[in-house]
Amino acid sequence: MEPIHEAEASVSPPTRPVFNRVHYDLSLDTNSPTSPPQADVQRLSRSDTAVHREPFSPLRRRRSTRVATFRTIDDTDDFDFDATYTERPGWQPGSEPGFDPNLPDGGHASMPTLSAPCEITVVDFSKDRMAKKHFDNDGFVSFLTEPKEKWAKCRWININGLSWDVIQAVGAHKGLHKLALEDIMNIRNRTKADWYPSHAFIVMTLQKLVHLVDEDDDSDASSLLSSRSTTKLKNLFRGFGRSKESKVPGSGSSSDPEKRTVTKCMTELSETPELHETSMIRSLQRYHASGNEIRTEYMEANSILAPLNLAVAAEQVSIFLTADNTVISFFEVSAGDVERPIVTRLSNPGTVLRESCDASLLVQAIIDAIIDLAIPLTAVYNDVLGDLELDVLTSPSIKQCKDLYICISEINKMLRFLNPIDNLVNVLRDHRTSLTHEQAVLELENPASGVIVTPMTHTYLGDVLDHCIIITEALEQCKQSSENLINLIFNTISANQNESMKQLTTVTIIFLPLTFITGFFGQNFPEEGFPEIRNGIWYFWACAVPTAFATVLILMREMIYAWFVRVIQRKRVLSNRKRNKAKRKTR
Template identity: 50%
Template sequence: MGSPTRSVQFHRDDLEPGLSPAKTAIRDPTGALEKRFSAEPESVPIAPALSRRTSRLATTRTFRTVDAVHLRPSWHAGQEPGLDPSKPNGGRAQTPILHEECQITVVDYSEEDIRVRDFDNAGLIDFLEEPQEDWIKCRWINVNGLSWDVVQALGNHKNLHKLAIEDLVNTNNRTKADWYTEHMYIVMTLQKLVHLHDEEESCSDSDEDTRDPKAGRRGGSLRFLRRAFRGSKSERSGTVAGSHPTTNGFIKGHMEGVVSAPAQKLRTIQRYHGGPNQERMAYMERHSPLTKRKLAVSAEQVSIFLTSDNTVIAFFQNSADDLETPILRRLSTPDTILRRSCDGSMLVQALIDGIVDLAIPVATAYQDIIGELEINVLTEPTITHTSNLYILTSEMTKIRGFVSPVINLINALRDHKHPTGNSQGSYRGDMKKDSSVTISPMAQTYLGDVEDHIILITDSLDNMRRSCDNMIDLIFNTISAYQNESMKQLTVVTIIFLPLSFMTGYFGMNITDFPSIHHKESYFWIVAAPVGFAVILFLMRDMLKWWLTRFIQKRGISKHRKGRLLRDKNL
C-alpha cells in the first residue's frame, strides 16, 4: 500500500520579498510546484490554511502585536538573514533609505611610496573597477557616512558576506569580531567628547516687548512670570539646555581639543540605543552636568573589514576625520612601524587603538565633574545633587557597556593566529575554504597595549560609579543626621518644658477651694523647679549615663597617654 500524498500550496505572499518564485530553491521531485510557480501571479490559488489563519486572527483582539517597523525598517520576523549586495535592495522588498554623500579616502601604500585619493560615491564606484597596481602592498578605504550604493559597490568588489553587510547597515550591534572565508568583520562603538555649538540667539523676547507698547511701564516682573510659566527657551524649542538643537536625534558639535574643527552631526550617548522614549532621553540630556559645561559624549557604530588581500575597509558614520588624520600622519612618515610593516592587521590595530583613545577624554571629563560634585556634597549636600549623580551613573554605565566588550574583541583577535578550523563558508556555496585572514604577531603584541588602555578606562569608570554611589549614600546620611540632630534638640526642649507645662496646667485648674493659688509667684517656682529637675533626670538618664561614661573613658585614656609619654621621656 503506497503512502498517502498531500498537495501543498504556496501563496506568493509567503515568499521572501525581492525573490522571484523561479529563484526560490524548493525541493520538488514531481515538478508540480514548478508548473504552479510558472503560472501568472493572479492564477496562483490562495492556500486554505492561510485563509483560515487570517480569519482566525481577525477574531482575536485580546493581545495586539507590537509594531516594530519604526524601530527597524524593512524588517519582519522570519525573513532571510543578511543583505546580498549582488541583488537589488540586498534581496529585500525594500531597504532603509540609506543615501548620503560620503567622504571617501583611499590610501594605497608600500614601504617606498604612498598615494592618498579622495572620492565621492560615484567616483569610488568607478575607481573600484580599475585594477590594483602591483606596487601596492596595503590598501585602506576609509568611508565617512553610510550609503547603500557605496556599501553595495564595496560588497561586490570584495565579496563581503551578506551577514556582515546586514550588521553594517543596521547600526544596533554589539562589539564583536566575525570571521568569514575571505575577510574579517569588526563592529565597535566609538565614543568621544565633543563641544556643543551654541544655538543662534533668537529675538522672540524682544519681539514681544516691541509688540506690547506698555511692557516697559509694567516692568520686568510680568515678563519674568511669563517666562517662568512658559518654560525655558530650550524646552520651547526642543533644544538640550539651550545649547544645541536636537534634529532627528542628532546634535551639532566638534571634537574635544580641536578648536577649529568643523561642526558634525553627532548622536549623544543618551540617544544612541536609547530606546523609543524620546522624553526620557531629552530630559537626561537637558539635566546632564556635561551639558551645563557645553559638552556632550557622542557615540556611533564603526565597522571594519580586513580582507585576505591585505585591504582594510572602515565605515564611520560621522567621525572618520578624527582617526584618519593621525593615522595618515603616521603613514606619511616612512620610519613608522605602521608604514614599514605594510600589514593590514596593524592598520586595524591602529583604528582600534584610536577608537579606544577617544574614550580617554570622556573619562577625564567625568572625573572633573565628579570631583566638583564631591566638594559640593561635602560642604553643602542637597537632594538636587542626587539627580546629577544618578545621571552621571547612568551615562558612565552606558559608556562602560560599550568599552568593556572591547577586551573580549582584542582577546579574540590575539587568539586568532592561524586560519580557523571552523569553516563558516560563504553564502554563495563555498564551504571548502577556511578563513584566510590572520592577525600578525606584531599586531597581537600591540593589541596588548590597547587592552591596557581599556582596563584603565574601565577601572576609572568603576571607581567613579562607586564614588557616585558613596556620595548618594553620604547625602542621605548627612541629611538624616541633620534631621536627627534637629529632632534631638526638639526632644530636649520638650523634656525641659514638659514639667513646667504640667505645673502650669495644674495651677490653672478652675477649682473653687484651691489654697495653693493664694501664694506668691515664687511658690510656683519652688514647686516646679524640683519637679522639673527630677523629670529631666528621669527622661534623660540614658543620655546622661552615656555622656558620663564617655567622659570617664576619655579622661582615663588621656591619663594613660600622658603617663606613657612621661615614662618614655624619662627613659
C-alpha cells in the same frame, strides 16, 4: 466522529437535576483513504433566564461571555517608536537575513536604501612609499574597478558616512558577506567580531567628548565654557536619529559637520540642521535609545555636562580585515578623528605601522585610536564629580541626588559599550597565527592564507587592552563615587533630621513637668481648700525646678550615662596619646 446526544435522568432522588452529556463515536475506518469526518457538535441553545433558573451543578459550565482573543501585530509602523530603536521600515519577522551586494536593493525590495554623501579616503602604503586619495561616492565606485598598484603592499579604505551605493560597491568588489553588510546598515549592533572565510568583521562603539559651538565661533577649541545657554544642547540633538532632508547644494557649512582641531581631545560641532541622518553626531542618550523621546530629551537637557556645553557623542564603527591585506572601516561621522593620527604615522618612514605593512596592525591602530578618544571622558567626569562632591560635603540637598542619578545613568551606558571591547581585543589576540612573524609577513598578501593576525599585532593588542581596562576602571570608580555621594546625602539629611528630633525631644522633656505644674496651678481651686495658691511666683518655681530636674534625670538617664562614658574614654585616649608622644621625644 459523530456525536450522539442523549438525556440521562436519575431515578432517585426525584429532585435531582437532569444534565446533558455529549458522547463521541471514536471508531475510525483506517482503510478509507479519505480524511476522517469532522465532528459536528450540536449545542443546546438556552436563554440567559433559563440558565439562572437551573439548580446548582457541581460540574463546571462554560462562561456565557466570550473569552478575550489575541492577534499578533503584523504592522508596527503605526506605533510611535524612535527611528533608531526599531528596525527600518519594511522589515518583517522571518525576513531573509543579510544584504546581497549583487542586487540593486540588496535583496530587500521593501527596504528603503540608505543614501548619504560620503567622504572616502584610500591610503596605499609600503615601506618606501605612501599615497592618499580622497573620493566622493561616484568617484570611489569608479576607483574600485581600477587594479591596485604593484608597489602598494597594504591598503586602507576609510569611509566617513553610510550609503548603500558605497557599501554595495565595496561588498561586491571584496566579496564581503551579506550578514556583515546588514550589520553595517543596522546601527544598533553589539560589540563583536565575526570571522568569515575571506575576511573578519568587527563592530564596536566610538565614544568621544564633543564641545558644541556656533558656526561663526572662531574661538579656540580648548575653551570649555561658552555663553550659550544650556538648552542649546537639547536644541542641537533634538531630532537626531530621525530622517532628514538631503543637504542643500552649495552650502559650504553643511559639507563639514565637524570643525576638528588636531591638537585637542574634543570635537567642535557645527550646528547644521541640513545634515543627513548618517552625517550627524548622536548624543549618548540617543545612541541605542528607547522609544521614549520625552525621557531622552529630558536626560539631554539635564545632563551633568550640559552646564559646560559638553556632551558625549557615540556612533557605530565597522571594520573589515580582508585576506588580501586590506582594511575597510566605516564611520558615521568621526572618521577624521581616527584617520589623522594614523595617516601621520603612515606618512613618517620608520614607524612600526609603516614598516610592517600589516593590515592586522592597522586594525589595532584604529581600535587603539577609538579607545583613546574615550580618555577625556574620564577626566571630565572626574572633574564634574569633584565639584559635586564639594557641594555634597558642604551643603547636601536632594537636588544633587538627581544630578548624580543622571551621571550614573550616563556612566552605565558608557560602560555598556566599553566593557565588551575587552572581550573583542581578547578574541583578536586568540586568533594569532601559528606562523612566526617573518613567515606571516610573507603570507600577508596571499588570499589563500586567510585572515592573518601577526604576532606583532598580538603584542600591540595587549597595549590596547590596557588602555581599555584603565578607562573602564576609571569610569567604574566615578560610578562608585556617585553612588557613595547619594548614600552620603541621604545619611547626612537623615542625621540632621534625627538631631533636630533629638533637640525637640530634649526641649519637650524639660518643659513637660513645667506644663503639668502650670496646668495644675491654673485650675479654679477654692482659696479655703488650697491656701498655697496665695503664695507668690517663688512657690511655682520651687515646685517646678526640682520636678523638671528629676524628670530629666529619669527620662534621660541613659543618654546622660553614655555622655559621661564618652567623656571619660576620650580623656583616656588623649592622655595615652600625650604619653606616647612624650616617649617618642625621649628616645
